[in-house]
Amino acid sequence: MIFSPQSKVWIYQSNRKFTEQETASIQETLNNFVAQWTAHGHQLKAKAEIFHNYFIVLTVDQEVANATGCSIDASVRVIKDIETKFGLDLFDRFNMAYKVDGDVNVVTKEDFETLISIKKIGLDTIVFNNLVQTLEEFEQKWEVPLKDSWHKNVFAEQLADS
Incomplete structure (x- = not known):
């Protein structure tokens, strides 16, 4: 399925790596959700993907149908259910993810x-x-490299000292 470059994305980052078993189970839950995800009765052209066993990325092609408040709320409920079921934290924006030697931390x-x-x-x-x-x-x-990210501004003081 081809999605418009302007499709809306939502990224949920876990506080810990998913096990292979969790990844499979979470993906199945997400697939079931996007298969029936609607906005005002219109099926959304959507997909849900897991990256690096840490990130859940939801994508909606707004050229087909726009995600609305109720449909976005439904996606948040599914993410919260996943969070509860697997003992994850998917909403803490103060967790920072980075890569070292190809491994996500x-x-x-x-x-x-x-x-x-x-x-x-x-x-x-x-x-x-x-x-x-x-x-x-x-x-x-x-x-992206830290120098090209918002992280550079937030951590400018530490970067200047290092």
């Missing part, structure tokens, strides 16, 4: 600051910009 904001100050994370470290809004942004600006 998620730490608290405080630990991220510490890793910068001890030079384990630098301007070239790949970070995840979960604030992207569209499929095009997701594909081009989701995994």
Whole structure:
């Protein structure tokens, strides 16, 4: 299925890595949800994908039908159900994700600051910009070097000291 570059995306980042069994179960739950996801009675052209066993990404092609308040609420309920069922935290925006040697790591904001100050994370470290809004942004600006991300401004003081 081809989606418009302007499709809306929502990214939910876990506080811990999903096991293979959890990934399969979560994907099945998400597939069942998007198969019946509607807005005002119109089927949404949607998909749900899991990336790096940490991220749930929901995509809706707004050129087919727009996600509305009620349909977005329905997606949040499914994510909260997944969170409860598997003992995850998918809504903590203060958890920071980054890559080292191709492996994804998620730490608290405080630990991220510490890793910068001890030079384990630098301007070239790949970070995840979960604030992207569209499929095009997701594909081009989701995994970026810290120097090209909003993280650079938030952690400017630590970066200056390192």
